[in-house]
Amino acid sequence: MACWAPVMALCIAFFVPFIVAALAVPITRLFKSWAGWVLALCPAGLAVWFGAQVPAGVRGEVPSLTLSWMPDLGIDFALRLDGLSLLMALLITGLGTLVVIYAGRYLVHHEVLGRFYGWLLLFMAGMLGIVLADNTLLLFICWEVTTFSSFILIGFEHKEDAARESAQRALLITALGGQSLLVGLLLLGDLVGTLSISGTIAAADTVRGSPRYLAILLLVLGGAFTKSAQMPFHTWLPGAMTAPTPVSAYLHSATMVKAGVFLLARLSPVLGGTPSWQNILTVVGTVTMVLGALLALGHTDLKLVLAYATVSVLGALVMLLGQGTPAAIQAMVTFLTAHALYKGTLFLVAGSVDHETGTRDVTRLGGLRKHLPMTAAAAAAAALSMMGLPPLFGFVGKELIYEACLKGPGGWPLAVGAMVGFGGMVAAALRVGVQPFAGRTFRAAKPESEVHEAPPSMWVGPALLAAAGLVLGLVPWAIQPLLAMAAVDIGGSQAGGLELTLWHGVTPALGLSAGSLVLGGGLFALRQPVLKGLRALNLSSHGPEHFYQASLSGLLKLSSWMTRVLQTGSLHQYIVVTIATFGGLLALAVVLRLRDWPRGVSMDVLPYEVVVLVGILVSAVLAVVSRSALTSILALGALGLAEALLYVFFGAPDLAMTQVVVQTLTVILFALVFARFPVQPHEHRFRWWTAALPLAVGGLVTWTLLHVAAVPTHTRLADFYAAQSVPGGKGLNIVNVILVDFRALDTLGETAVLATSGLGVYLLFRTRSRRKKRQV
Amino acid sequence: MELFLALTVGALFAAGLYCLMLHSVVRLALGLVLLGSASNLLLFTVNGLQRGFAPLVPEGQEALTRPFADPLPQAFILTAIVINFGLLALLLVLVHRAAQETGTDDTRALRTELKDSQ
Structure with missing residues (x-):
């Protein structure tokens, strides 16, 4: 097992981002x-x-710690750093570094930059928590941290309607998904104990x-x-693009959407x-792709x-998990890494282009390679x-991916589906990564002479990520051990034999690659x-989008x-509804549980008691x-x-005394009010139909009470008080x-209620009538 | 005895709820008093009744031995009586002031009158 040092460090690694997030505002001010x-x-x-932990991880060391947190509920603070966690943690922190540097320049003039950093780092903390957690509820808590910080970051420009609307949509969809996840995890925990x-x-x-199952x-x-924007829950992700671009690069392409x-x-x-796993994941993933x-x-x-394009990639990853073969798992971890590198770059590039030219509309961009050479590269x-x-x-x-599809249960049909998906991605890549920089056309908001290269802090990130993509392509064995570790953690030991090479020879997969290139090239050529x-x-106004809008407006x-219907402002109606609800619930209880004729109720009664009862009724x-x-x-x-x-008859002298005093006061109070009353109370005649509901409820109360x-009652409490009153309470x-x-303490609360009520009475008597004032 | 008290409690509930359903605020206050009595008697009955034998420890003894009336519902009811009174006092004064301002105790008329005077 691992020695204590990495375990301690792991614990620190979990908490440090939370602390830095909390300090982000003063640090930014400083x-x-x-x-x-x-x-x-x-x-x-x-x-x-995390990088330094890779060699130990390859040796098979898995630092883990479990601290008791809420032992009665089985919720432990448990962290575990296996291969999959390590890969994700490296992506999260590595990309996080570059995005934070980039954002410092991109949002340099933003009035609440410190707050932005706080939320961004809080997100990072939550995301790291998800990948490090070894307890499903700790994972869920971190999951919700990312949902919430994503909501804030999408709506960061909260003065814009679109940002607020998108943030709300992202929150509604992912938080509903989160509830579903919570129930699922609790069921799972209950099942395995x-x-x-x-x-x-x-x-x-x-x-x-x-x-x-x-x-x-x-x-x-x-x-x-919902978190990974699979169809039909994907509609929030394009909306999330209202967030500042560093957020889109980090949360909505490289990390958070990969949480699912x-x-x-x-x-x-x-x-x-x-x-069922295989079918659902493969179908949903392929359709999404x-x-x-x-x-x-x-x-x-x-x-x-x-x-x-990110939605499409997420679909591909889910599809590969659905296939579940060792080859598919290996392809999944490799492609996940590759996508984080290139998509992070392209988002940051898009941000730089927007920052320097004032537009993100590709039809108005062109020839930027001259002005932004590093970004273009x-x-x-x-x-x-x-x-x-x-x-x-x-x-x-x-x-x-192609090889995994061909060898897996999906076979050729799946491989062709993947080819179509990749064809679309090729066209998208040409549109985003090439079109703005090639050619001459330029119709941006700024004159061409004012467009120049982004500052270093804004090109260093994309350049490093792109360089990583190139280096790993040339020497893929450098990352092979890490990816193999991750694959083993997902697919078991048979997924471990991962061999990454750039050139596989002339295979069916290469043919499919060529096919997707041709398809993508064609789609790009025919882009108009x-x-x-x-x-x-x-498409966006049909299907899921339409459903989302319709259900939202339906809810409103x-x-x-x-x-x-309920808040009419009529007191009478509120009272009727309240009584009817009370009666309805009683009736439900009677119908479900208390249908039998009540038995065992004492019926003996003494003559003087009858007299008193009759007196009450009359x-x-x-x-x-x-x-x-x-x-x-x-x-x-x-x-x-x-x-x-x-x-008095039934052994409650204190009640009798209090009752006499209070009832006397009540009558005096009523009489006082009537004496000073300016009008006669509302005339009324007894109406049977008004009495129907109260009589029914009264009957139900009697029935239930019987x-x-x-x-038979428990006497435990009564016995306790009988035994403890003198020794414990000295009375x-x-x-x-x-x-x-x-x-x-209850009595103290009651005294407070009475004091408040008394104060209210006093003040109401003190305030002078407006009517009287008017007369004066 | 529980049988007859249960019937009484039901009758008091019906009477109190009936008053609540009227449009007069004064009747509504009356209804609240009736409902208070009904609830207190319900609490009193629900745990069984005991003729005599108040829960008082005889002088010089350490503990009370059976039979005795259950002290806990009594404590609850004592609290409830007092709280009821506090509520009623506030309500009555409120009704009184509202009637002074508007000249009516009809909830429908009160609503329009108070809206107008805003």
């Missing part, structure tokens, strides 16, 4: 325009540390054999598919390998093209990687008719309808039916005194001791 470089030290340091992820993986056979799978997929894929990969040893690539061609905004390398051309890393990944055709189809309509009827208010009040007083007599009273009157000693 270092001003250098804040980006200073804050980047946090992810950079973490990246170096532990919330530990490694423990769950050990109990994989129990899960797959359980009748609950399908429910768990669908719920977990609900979380993963990561979760599926993490749980694939538990949930994977069944026909193909449609995402097609939709990318229907846009001219650089970021939207990239967003739909990075864009070209990334675009070639995205197109899957040698010697870039994207080529390595793509070849593996394709664009027009896709716009004419107007439902809520305003309910407000109209007074109540008189109070209700009398037309004269005075009669009603007097009847109320009589009723209270009769009630006090009952308390059942409850027949249940002989048990009721008093309860009030002022055992439950003294």
Whole structure:
């Protein structure tokens, strides 16, 4: 097992980003325009540390720690750094470093840059938490941290309607998915008896054999598919492009949207390998891949093209996880890495182009290679990687995908689907990475003479990422051990024999690569008719998008309808609804549980008790039916005194005394109010139809009470007070001791209520009538 | 006895709820008093009744031995009586002031009157 040093460091690595996120605002205030470089030290340091763990990881050391957090609920603070975590952590911190540096320049004049950094780093903390967590609920908490910080970052320009709308949509979709995930994880934890992820993986056979398996799978997929923008939940991702570009590069292409894929990969040893897993993931993934690539061609905004291309890639990753063969797993981890490198570059490039020219509309851009040479070089390398051309890393990944499709259960049909998807991606790559920089056409907002290269902090990131894509393409064996480790953690030991080479020889996969290039080239050449055709189809206003809009407006309509119906402002109606609800719930209980005739209720009664009861009933009827208010009040007083007599009969002298005093005060109060009343109280006649509902509820109360009273009561509490009143409370009157000693805090609260009420009464009497003022 | 008290409690509930459904605020206050009595008697009945035997420890003894009336519902009811009174006092004064301002105690008329005076 690992020694303590990496374990401690792992714990620190978990908490440091949270702390730095909290300090981001003062740090930014202190270092001003250098804040980006200073804050980047946090992810950079973490990246170096994670990088240093790779050799130990290859040796098979897996640092892990478990601290008891909420032991009664089985929630531990458990971290584990296996190969998959290490790969993801390196991507998160590595890209994080470059994005933080980039953002420092990109948003340099933003008034709340510090807050931006805070949210960005909080996101990074949550994302690292997801990949390091070894407890499903710790993972879920971090998952929600990313959902929430993503919501804030998408809506960062909150003064714009579009940003707010997109942020709301992203939150609604991903948070609903999060709820589904939570239920799924809890069901899973209940099934295997532990919330530990490694423990769950050990109990994989129990899960797959359980009748609950399908429910768990669908719920977990609900979380993963919404987060990773699979069809039909993808609509939030293009909307998320309203976020500042560094956010799009980091959250919405390289890391957060991969959280869903990561979760599926993490749980694939538990949930994977069944026909339902294979079918659902393959179908959803393939549809997402193909449609995402097609939709990318229907846009001219650089970021939207990239967003739909990202949807397409996420589909490909899910499809590969669905195939689940060792080759597919290996292709998945390789392509995930390649995509993070090239897509991160292209987003940052798009941001630079926007920053320098003032537009992201590709039809208005061209010939930028002269003005932004470094950016153009990075864009070209990334675009070639995205197109899957040698010697870039994207080529390595793509070849593996084709081979995995051909060898896997999907076979040729799946490989052709992948080819179509990649064809679309090739066209998208040409559109984003090549078109703005080639040729001459230039119709941006700024005059051409004012366009110049982005500052170093804005090209260093894309350049480094693009260079990484090139280097890994040339020497893929450099990253091979890390990817192999990750593959083993997903697909078991047989997925470990990963061999990355640039050249595979002339294989069917190479033919498919060529096919996708031809297809993509053709789609790019025919971009005008394709664009027009896709716009004419107007895909975004149908299907999921339409459903989302309709359900959102439906919800709003439902809520305003309910407000109209329930909140009418009529006191009478509120009371009727309240009584009816109360009666309805009682009726439900009676119908479901208390249908039998009540038995075992004592029926003995003494003559004087009968007299008192009759007195109560007569007074109540008189109070209700009398037309004269005075009669009603007097009847109320009589009723209270009769009630006090009952308390005397049944061993409650304190109640009797209090009742007499309070009832007297009540009658006096009523009389006082009536004496000074300017009008006669509302005339009323007893109406049977008004009485129907109260009579029914009264009957139900009696029926329920008869059942409850027949249940033999527990005497534990009564015995406790009887035994403890003198030794514990030093009082002989048990009721008093309860009030002022055992439950003294309640009595204190009650005193506060009375004091408040008294204050209210006093103030109401003090304030002078407006009517009187007017007369003066 | 529980049988008869249960019937009484039901009747008091019906009477109190009926008053709540009227449009007069004064009747509504009356209804609240009736409902208070109904609830208190319900609490009193629900745990079983005991004739006599108040929960008082005889002088010089350490503990009370059975039979005795259950002290806990009594403590609850004592609290409820007092709270009811506080609520009623505030309500009555409020009704009084509202009627002074508007000259009516009809909830429908009060609503329009108070809206107009805003």
